Amino acid sequence: MYPSRFHYEAPRSLAEAFSVLQAYGDEAKVLAGGQSLIPLIKLRFSAPAVIVDINNIPGLDYHEEDSDGSLNIGALCRHRTLERSPLLRSRYPTMAACAPLISDPMVRTRGTLVGSLCHADPQGDWASVMLALGGDIIAQSAKGERAIPASQFVVGPFQNALEPNEIAVRARVPASKGTRSGTYLKLERRVGDFATVGVAVALEASGSTINRAGIALTGVGPSNIQCTEAEQALAGKTLNASTVEQAARLAAQAAQPKTDVRGSAEYKRHIVHTFVMRALSNQQQARAA
Amino acid sequence: MAQALDEVKIGGLGASRKRVEDDRFVVGKGNYTDDFKLPGMLHMEILRSPLAHARIKSIDTSKAWQMPGVHMVLTGDMAAQHNLAWMPTLSYDTQAVLATDKVRFQGQEIACVVADDPYIAKDGCEAIQVEYEPLPVIVNPYQAVAEGAPVIRDDKEGQTDNICYRWDVGDREGTERAFAQADVVSKIELHYPRSHPSPIECCGSIADYNAATTKLTVYMTTQAPHIIRAAVAIVAELPEHMIRIVSPDIGGGFGNKVPVYPGYVCSILCSILLARPIKWIEDKTGNLISTGYARDMYYKGELALRKDGKILAVRFHADTDNGAFFSDAQPTKFKIGLLHSAFACYDIPYAYMTAQGAYTNKAPGGVAYRCSFRVTEAMFFQERAIQTAANDLGMDQAEFRRINLVKDDQFPFRTPYGFLLDSGQYEKCLDVALNAIGYHDFLREKEEARKQGRRLGIGLSTMTEPLGAGNSREYDILGIKMFDCAELRVHPSGKAILKIGSKTQGQGHETTFAQIVSHELGIPAADILVQHGDTDNTPFGMGTYASRSTPTAGAATAMVSRKIRAKARKLAAHLLEVSEEDVEWELGRFYVRSAPNNGVTIQECAMAAYGNMPDGLEPGLENNAYYDPPNMTWPFAAYIVTVEVDPETGVWDVLRMVAVDDCGVRINPMIVEGQIMGGMTEAYAMSNMQFITFDAEGNCVGSNYMDYLLPTAWETPGFELHEVVTPSPHHPIGAKGIGECACVGGPAAFVNAVHDALDDTGVRNIDMPLLPHRVWEALTYKRDVSGAPPLKTDAD
Numbered sequence A: 001m002y003p004s005r006f007h008y009e010a011p012r013s014l015a016e017a018f019s020v021l022q023a024y025g026d027e028a029k030v031l032a033g034g035q036s037l038i039p040l041i042k043l044r045f046s047a048p049a050v051i052v053d054i055n056n057i058p059g060l061d062y063h064e065e066d067s068d069g070s071l072n073i074g075a076l077c078r079h080r081t082l083e084r085s086p087l088l089r090s091r092y093p094t095m096a097a098c099a100p101l102i103s104d105p106m107v108r109t110r111g112t113l114v115g116s117l118c119h120a121d122p123q124g125d126w127a128s129v130m131l132a133l134g135g136d137i138i139a140q141s142a143k144g145e146r147a148i149p150a151s152q153f154v155v156g157p158f159q160n161a162l163e164p165n166e167i168a169v170r171a172r173v174p175a176s177k178g179t180r181s182g183t184y185l186k187l188e189r190r191v192g193d194f195a196t197v198g199v200a201v202a203l204e205a206s207g208s209t210i211n212r213a214g215i216a217l218t219g220v221g222p223s224n225i226q227c228t229e230a231e232q233a234l235a236g237k238t239l240n241a242s243t244v245e246q247a248a249r250l251a252a253q254a255a256q257p258k259t260d261v262r263g264s265a266e267y268k269r270h271i272v273h274t275f276v277m278r279a280l281s282n283q284q285q286a287r288a289a
Numbered sequence B: 001m002a003q004a005l006d007e008v009k010i011g012g013l014g015a016s017r018k019r020v021e022d023d024r025f026v027v028g029k030g031n032y033t034d035d036f037k038l039p040g041m042l043h044m045e046i047l048r049s050p051l052a053h054a055r056i057k058s059i060d061t062s063k064a065w066q067m068p069g070v071h072m073v074l075t076g077d078m079a080a081q082h083n084l085a086w087m088p089t090l091s092y093d094t095q096a097v098l099a100t101d102k103v104r105f106q107g108q109e110i111a112c113v114v115a116d117d118p119y120i121a122k123d124g125c126e127a128i129q130v131e132y133e134p135l136p137v138i139v140n141p142y143q144a145v146a147e148g149a150p151v152i153r154d155d156k157e158g159q160t161d162n163i164c165y166r167w168d169v170g171d172r173e174g175t176e177r178a179f180a181q182a183d184v185v186s187k188i189e190l191h192y193p194r195s196h197p198s199p200i201e202c203c204g205s206i207a208d209y210n211a212a213t214t215k216l217t218v219y220m221t222t223q224a225p226h227i228i229r230a231a232v233a234i235v236a237e238l239p240e241h242m243i244r245i246v247s248p249d250i251g252g253g254f255g256n257k258v259p260v261y262p263g264y265v266c267s268i269l270c271s272i273l274l275a276r277p278i279k280w281i282e283d284k285t286g287n288l289i290s291t292g293y294a295r296d297m298y299y300k301g302e303l304a305l306r307k308d309g310k311i312l313a314v315r316f317h318a319d320t321d322n323g324a325f326f327s328d329a330q331p332t333k334f335k336i337g338l339l340h341s342a343f344a345c346y347d348i349p350y351a352y353m354t355a356q357g358a359y360t361n362k363a364p365g366g367v368a369y370r371c372s373f374r375v376t377e378a379m380f381f382q383e384r385a386i387q388t389a390a391n392d393l394g395m396d397q398a399e400f401r402r403i404n405l406v407k408d409d410q411f412p413f414r415t416p417y418g419f420l421l422d423s424g425q426y427e428k429c430l431d432v433a434l435n436a437i438g439y440h441d442f443l444r445e446k447e448e449a450r451k452q453g454r455r456l457g458i459g460l461s462t463m464t465e466p467l468g469a470g471n472s473r474e475y476d477i478l479g480i481k482m483f484d485c486a487e488l489r490v491h492p493s494g495k496a497i498l499k500i501g502s503k504t505q506g507q508g509h510e511t512t513f514a515q516i517v518s519h520e521l522g523i524p525a526a527d528i529l530v531q532h533g534d535t536d537n538t539p540f541g542m543g544t545y546a547s548r549s550t551p552t553a554g555a556a557t558a559m560v561s562r563k564i565r566a567k568a569r570k571l572a573a574h575l576l577e578v579s580e581e582d583v584e585w586e587l588g589r590f591y592v593r594s595a596p597n598n599g600v601t602i603q604e605c606a607m608a609a610y611g612n613m614p615d616g617l618e619p620g621l622e623n624n625a626y627y628d629p630p631n632m633t634w635p636f637a638a639y640i641v642t643v644e645v646d647p648e649t650g651v652w653d654v655l656r657m658v659a660v661d662d663c664g665v666r667i668n669p670m671i672v673e674g675q676i677m678g679g680m681t682e683a684y685a686m687s688n689m690q691f692i693t694f695d696a697e698g699n700c701v702g703s704n705y706m707d708y709l710l711p712t713a714w715e716t717p718g719f720e721l722h723e724v725v726t727p728s729p730h731h732p733i734g735a736k737g738i739g740e741c742a743c744v745g746g747p748a749a750f751v752n753a754v755h756d757a758l759d760d761t762g763v764r765n766i767d768m769p770l771l772p773h774r775v776w777e778a779l780t781y782k783r784d785v786s787g788a789p790p791l792k793t794d795a796d
């Protein structure tokens, strides 16, 4: 790989990183796992003048629950860690289902969840999961922190709401309103492929009553799509043939797919429908069992 | 009595000997082209066209020339001063080395920059400014021949359309008469998509012109170093003995490394102009968008059938998309390779085929991707047509094949297209495969599953293919006949060096060719070093492709070993003090017929050749042999695949895959099985995911590994392998060649299986690859699905 020339900075603390970002402004790019940034600079689609490698900053590689029940995922927490996390497996089924579907073991070993959110690729899987869970992203600069809801974090394809002097230090999933269930289903042509269609479903329920439903889509729009109407159709209800079908229909309507090498718009919309049906039916069956 | 040698123990024929080349590869000590670093070496990068068809209005290289570290910016105009802006192709066309007038495909070479390091060279390429005037773009052969299509090759005098060849073979009238008598005529149309061999190592070269000695040495990624030397002599007008081509370790070829590429030529020219070694290593995108493609062929065919299942005749037309330059690598006489080997394994009295090639705004294609000269397309078309015909007759597909397969007692069998099949046990192979898969049980299972809304399918593919080009009466490349040579030198201590003209790219020649010598002479394989790839110290050979190395160079190896044995016999007679007629041979040892305990080993004979030869006998123990095969070799395969299709998503999974291969005598069974599994993986890849397409503007979709999908270990199914052995009647050890059978015959088995799962829908054809959305569309709308470019997008 022969990228354009760039200047390389490897700060050892967040404070140092902020001052580097301050100095270079929007000429600088943060490097986390590098699994999106490096392919871009390798192909010379992107030629940042300065690369700020945050991998040497201690204290960013974690995922843990706060006292208020929210889950925090640090900026250097790798996909691989999440894939193997007993915590996710026991209490965050949508995340646990998504993690092993991100690319392949090589990419998962380096890539980060926060980096994936920052990259804002409409085909990134984590953004759908965060939308479905109602999460947010904590941005920090020399001046302090602010929380940006996942639904406002992406401002366009490959564009996020961060200021050039900010680093996304962690992502946060709020405490659950009940028992969590859910999954992530992904149609890919091969292991390591981006989603033709991805569907994140996250339910929070008391008994059979759904307190909160999250449904979001990957790969069928200019950014990940939160299916608000489908979510509302489930909130306060129980899962049955008619609510499941209605949610699937509304989710399919929310999709904005395009015809391309992965299939026709019609096909992708159909897959959204099928996957929402499958995801919800599985939950329904699981509950019945 | 002396103990006879155990052939398997010494690594002879039939030994599953571990590959000797792997030791250096697994510890990272292989030497690939990119590993060579010569003193004073500079680096070259290529500027490629972003557009598929455009007139070049101007090229401004001034900024690149000014960059520190840049030594040369080579354009087509500069190359033209050395008569090198264009070069001849292996199909007697011309190909642009660097574009001067127009660019004709996306990724075409426009200029190259030589610099101190590849980073600067790449920066230099970016600094070149090219002004284009876009032209209408053609991405399939039908657009190419449509009214008003722009002439792509306006550089060629007298070329007024986009047709690059027309060809036909067979008995047209006889075929017509047979069709008139048919009860049923079964038709099918399909597209074999463009595929790229995609070796892991991309192409590259280091050209080192020594101005003092005027010798040119080129280290390069080629499967055919001796042909390249001849080609360089022609293209660069250098004397052949002053050119040395070294093909070091190769990271996969699959046909991609047969052609001569502009990058090679530019590195040579720059080395001559700068008198410095020039290294050019292609990047993955460069490899995927510009180097030899395979397939991209359209088939329209029909079978004349009798109600009882007998095929009376076959007739088909093929349109090939050759890209911007006709640079197929195939024997001169055959404009569409050996496509007429289609239907060879069936006893069909009459056959006729026509073919036409078209220029399009795509990279030049026509390399044989793991097959001999378009045979992959031939066998795919054949087996898709056979399955469709069985369905049209309402006949069981295994039974239909059995009726029509050439029977054991019909050999030698002349096909209606003129090939001579020499051996085989086709029905036996079919039966082994049917038993292995449990054919009738599966048919019942399929029926049961269908009642529950599940879709199972079974696909067969049976085929023979011509391997080992070729016999020199019919096959030549650039006028050079297609035989091969081997040189063997046995040293005083009985250790030997074998030199061959073919060139391994992973096939394991260093292992298996030693086994052939071992079989003939009884020298342990571990005592034999196999050398290849350096034109200064190996004998002439046509290279490795078309599964030809074992059939040709392997045969030459056996023949030269026999010459050595004949001389050793004289030495043995001398040592044993008897006459030659009284000497008997067993593996590794001569003995006196009347006194078997009285013998000498081949090693003792070797020592005598240097230290104790009889009067009048020339010293030394070395020789060479050319093998000019009287025929191709004809392996046979029966492949069966079972699948389950998810009707809601169109996703299909392979349940089982059974492969029965008859490749004649197996030299190294482990390597043979490896070749089958590798080929079958590629077959699965092409049927399921792997293809390159183009949008209406000629943008290549598949220019990197996120778009060009190669299956991983995760989705590749397991393969169940079986064997039948029918030795080749002309090959000295009865081997037939195996490198390509699975890749050639495999795709149809997978594709037929999916179609079988849809057998109640009326769908005749879904084009490869059978992507989930295509299968879903066929199933949902009960219609055929074409995969031909241009790619459908929202813009349409």
Ligand SMILES: Cc1cc2nc3c(=O)[nH]c(=O)nc-3n(C[C@H](O)[C@H](O)[C@H](O)COP(=O)(O)OP(=O)(O)OC[C@H]3O[C@@H](n4cnc5c(N)ncnc54)[C@H](O)[C@@H]3O)c2cc1C
Pocket: A029, A030, A031, A032, A033, A034, A035, A036, A037, A038, A039, A075, A101, A102, A103, A104, A107, A110, A111, A112, A113, A114, A115, A116, A117, A118, A119, A123, A124, A125, A126, A162, A166, A167, A168, A169, A192, A193, A194, A195, B706
């Ligand atoms: C072969 C391959 C296949 C892939 N397949 C998938 C897939 O199937 N699904 C999927 O979702 N993803 C896939 N990815 C992308 C992968 O998930 C990346 O890891 C992820 O998108 C980016 O995370 P990263 O840590 O590697 O970020 P980087 O590549 O380091 O950065 C990506 C972008 O985000 C910015 N950034 C990163 N971290 C921060 C931060 N803390 N603060 C501010 N800005 C930041 C960078 O400046 C850059 O612009 C694939 C990648 C590859 C190479």
